[in-house]
Amino acid sequence: MAFPAPPHVQSAQAQVAAALQQVEGKPVDLLTVPWTEVETSIPKLLGGAFNPNDPNHQGLALGLAGALAERLGKEHNAFWFVNRDSPEGASLGFPEVPIVLSPFGEVMNALVSGKLARLDEVAAGIRRTLGEARFGAAGNRPKLGPAEYQRMVDPGFMQFLVVDPAKAQKALDTKPDALARDIREALGRANQLPAEVRQQFEGQVVAVLQQMDATKTLAQQVEVAPRIAELMIHLYASQGNTGAAQNEFWGQLILPLLFIGAPQSFPPVDEEEVGAFNQGVPALELFVDVVPHAVQAPEDGLLGAFDRSEVGLVHPSFERAGVQRFLKLKTDRLKPLLEQFDANQMVDAVRRFTKYMEEKAGKGAPPNPQNEEMLKAATVLLTDLKRAVTETKGELCLRQITEADAMSEQVVAVVRQALNAPRIILA
Structure with a gap:
């Protein structure tokens, strides 16, 4: 990514990857494995259903949020920028169109609903919006970076x-x-x-x-x-x-x-x-x-x-x-x-x-x-x-x-x- 993930997000992502490897007995690549497969491992990690008020469960969501952000970074050059309004203290932006995304919020919603595949729907929606922009007037706009997003969004x-x-x-x-x-x-x-x-x-x-x-x-x-x-x-x-x-x-x-x-x-x-x-x-x-x-x-x-x-x-x-x-x-x-x-x-x-x-x-x-x-x-x-x-x-x-x-x-x-x-x- 053009702007790296916050350190606490990187740490949570590494911890989730290590925990998945331990429960599955093999490495799990959070950047490529389907979200539906990740979902089957979650009860093993948590010992039961997801509880959004449990700090340990929130740590899992933060780690998965890091993986979601990295996937979007690889596909669309998405980047993190400082945003004090966001639970992560940062949000995800996209250079072509002003889209502000909270990966943690999206993962929390998906986990609460018991359908991690919703993250594929989020990615598809972004893909569609960016595709439309490339063929519209937005395609001629100057590219946005972390500084531009922070000026627009972060209450600093x-x-x-x-x-x-x-x-x-x-x-x-x-x-x-x-x-x-x-x-x-x-x-x-x-x-x-x-x-x-x-x-x-x-x-x-x-x-x-x-x-x-x-x-x-x-x-x-x-x-x-x-x-x-x-x-x-x-x-x-x-x-x-x-x-x-x-x-x-x-x-x-x-x-x-x-x-x-x-x-x-x-x-x-x-x-x-x-x-x-x-x-x-x-x-x-x-x-x-x-x-x-x-x-x-x-x-x-x-x-x-x-x-x-x-x-x-x-x-x-x-x-x-x-x-x-x-x-x-x-x-x-x-x-x-x-x-x-x-x-x-x-x-x-x-x-x-x-x-x-x-x-x-x-x-x-x-x-x-x-x-x-x-x-x-x-x-x-x-x-x-x-x-x-x-x-x-x-x-x-x-x-x-x-x-x-x-x-x-x-x-x-x-x-x-x-x-x-x-x-x-x-x-």
């Missing part, structure tokens, strides 16, 4: 929103056809957007709303299109928001800076930390690693800033949505820190820490443009968060989005403005 970015709960409830209580009409009209008023951008937004959002059950409210069918439901809350109920940044940037750098504050002195550093500084590790990263928090942060929780008791659903209907990517947060711990936050003081503290490290290293800091970029981004995002929490009324929420979503945030802002702008009605 986060942004904070302040949501008006009454407006969120109203949007969720609305039927999707009404939302579709409303958004289409807003797109018509958003003249600053190029026509192709408006058309793309309509195809990605309005078209999905129109395909939903028009007799039910959005809240009654959140599980059908949870990402669209999240977007409706953002469009109709957001009162303020931060920019989007990678999950790791928020959790490992930005929020720790808030808990550290702007110390006047710094703790002793050891040879390892001085060595890292000399080797070009950004001073900002060392600042976060070395300097203790001025205020205690939760030891275990979301982003190292929110205790589990401080995290909830943005709306009860999202209980049916599966993976939760839109969360409501309590701000009792964060709000005092944000009220005291001063961007200039934080930057000054990092600058003083850099000089402190230069003194310990006996030489100046190596040139590192990345350090300045990270410091600027952290300053902007923390200022955004302070403004959202301290100056805007509503509930603080956290939204996990894809890189493609993050890149389209300016378009969403224009549509949101058009939705909320006063409308002139001529009598």
Whole structure:
């Protein structure tokens, strides 16, 4: 494959192959043997029927998922890509047509139904779709790779929103056809957007709303299109928001800076930390690693800033949505820190820490443009968060989005403005 299977999938696949060899008394090639033959060996491996809630049985499914992915890789050049929404932590993509497949999910469904041959049906469906694409317009499209799929699918970015709960409830209580009409009209008023951008937004959002059950409210069918439901809350109920940044940037750098504050002195550093500084590790990263928090942060929780008791659903209907990517947060711990936050003081503290490290290293800091970029981004995002929490009324929420979503945030802002702008009605 162009992108190898995750290590835990490779390990599970090797364990299943070894277990099959042991029970059958001969090697079993999981890449060529018919799935119907594999199915006859499963009761021997498990000592009975498949139980989807048994971790050992899930391990079997993960191993078979690796084999399914490898078969599809050999036949169609399929590849793994990072996808945090998937149970495996990765999904399978195809270069010719945007197809996202969870091999683990397909194997679990087949094992639960007691018909592993369903995997042949999955493969046949993919074969048919790719065959049609080769003879259609899709055949002229640029090939897709793991990076393109990850940008489209993996929720690797986060942004904070302040949501008006009454407006969120109203949007969720609305039927999707009404939302579709409303958004289409807003797109018509958003003249600053190029026509192709408006058309793309309509195809990605309005078209999905129109395909939903028009007799039910959005809240009654959140599980059908949870990402669209999240977007409706953002469009109709957001009162303020931060920019989007990678999950790791928020959790490992930005929020720790808030808990550290702007110390006047710094703790002793050891040879390892001085060595890292000399080797070009950004001073900002060392600042976060070395300097203790001025205020205690939760030891275990979301982003190292929110205790589990401080995290909830943005709306009860999202209980049916599966993976939760839109969360409501309590701000009792964060709000005092944000009220005291001063961007200039934080930057000054990092600058003083850099000089402190230069003194310990006996030489100046190596040139590192990345350090300045990270410091600027952290300053902007923390200022955004302070403004959202301290100056805007509503509930603080956290939204996990894809890189493609993050890149389209300016378009969403224009549509949101058009939705909320006063409308002139001529009598």
